[in-house]
Amino acid sequence: MNNQKLIARRSKTLGPTYQNFFDQPLHLVRGAGTAVWDADGREYLDCYNNVASVGHCHRHVVQALCNQAATLNTHTRYLHAGVVELGEKLVEGLPGEIEVCIFTCTGSEANDLAVQIARQVTGQQGVIVSEASYHGVSELTRRLSTDSYPSADRPEWLAVIEPPNLYRGPYRRDDPEAGRKYLELARQELDRLEQRGxxxxxxxxxxxxxxxGPLIAPKDYLQGLCSEVRKRGGLVIADEVQSGYCRSGRNWWASDNYGITPDILTCGKPMGGGHPLALMSTTRAIIKDYSRQHHYFNTFGGNPVSAAVGKAVIEVIENEDLLQNVNRTGAYLEAGLRQLASRHESIGDVQGCGLFWGLDMVADPATRDPLTRQQMTRLGSLLVEQGVVTGTSGRYGQVLKLRPPLPFSKNDADRALAAIDAALPQLQL
Ligand SMILES: Cc1ncc(COP(=O)(O)O)c(C=O)c1O
Structure with missing residues (x-):
């Protein structure tokens, strides 16, 4: 099918802020499980989409959505059992003392609210994020997204710390003190924040x-960082929009993998299996303090249809034992990726966990010069030609990102690995 007309209509109507992946934009019209189909009927393996967390168009989720949409949809100002049941289900597994849920539609809204609450209950204004971070699109969360605007425009209340990149950062995997050294860098930024008032x-x-990346941090770094922030009166907000919902493997939440107990945990993307549903969760003490002066109402957040969908997604994860699948297939995929890295010089590093893996692509393994964004677009397009959909991330856009729906199978992993193996030699470096 010729997509040119649709591309022209799209850019005329939607404007230039909308972007497409790949040299030739994909026109997807259908999905099921880990597969998607384009308008010509060609099937692709989806190695990228975490929003369709339990697989595209899962029957149980679609059924729950349709049933509730055909029954009633209102909002959280009326009593409805659905939203309470979703909250109760989530609270069973949330880390530490987190036991109160506020539902929103997007991760941006959840993060925005989290920072508003933190500011209100601490009476302090500073916020700490990582270099090249992404936390959302609202006025506040855009400021927290240091990958989205020039560093000269950073507000004074923002402290930006070095992420623990053990392949590219100042301290690397061969340094047993790396965690402590990254923590020391963070302390210095916190001191500078306080010097700015x-x-x-x-x-x-x-x-x-x-x-x-994705990146895997040294445990001592993360635990030390949380203590340092708390010592200075701040709260710990775990943004688990990407890392949560079994994505990182071993546990439902990455916070538990690192042994940290956040004061606030946010999530979004995977919660609705494609439907807009997100979460700001916190402790009873924090929400009690906040609600002395504030109420929160989000017209669509936690509506009965969203709640039914959210519950259905959790049921699928439990009924299909998708956490175990993440552990099993994730380990298999990792082994295959490391095997590929041993044969392809352009794979500088393999980093990730669960079903979230990144290949840090280099022009030269000695200098670790990253592949250009153009080369990465080419690589993504070569993979599409092989029938495999991937993404990119990284500070220079140099990481080939594999973050498939959670039911990803070993056969799917084999197909992805074979496609990467075939595509890399065609990439003219
Ligand atoms: C880590 C992280 N936080 C927050 C967000 C914002 O979520 P949303 O796009 O639902 O507003 C994203 C989106 O990509 C994200 O990756």
């Missing part, structure tokens, strides 16, 4: 540093 209200951490 701002004590921290919160640190917001994407626990897989998606826009940098």
């Amino acid at each position: 701002y004590r921290p209200a919160a640190i917001m951490i994407d626990l897989i540093w998606d826009s940098n």
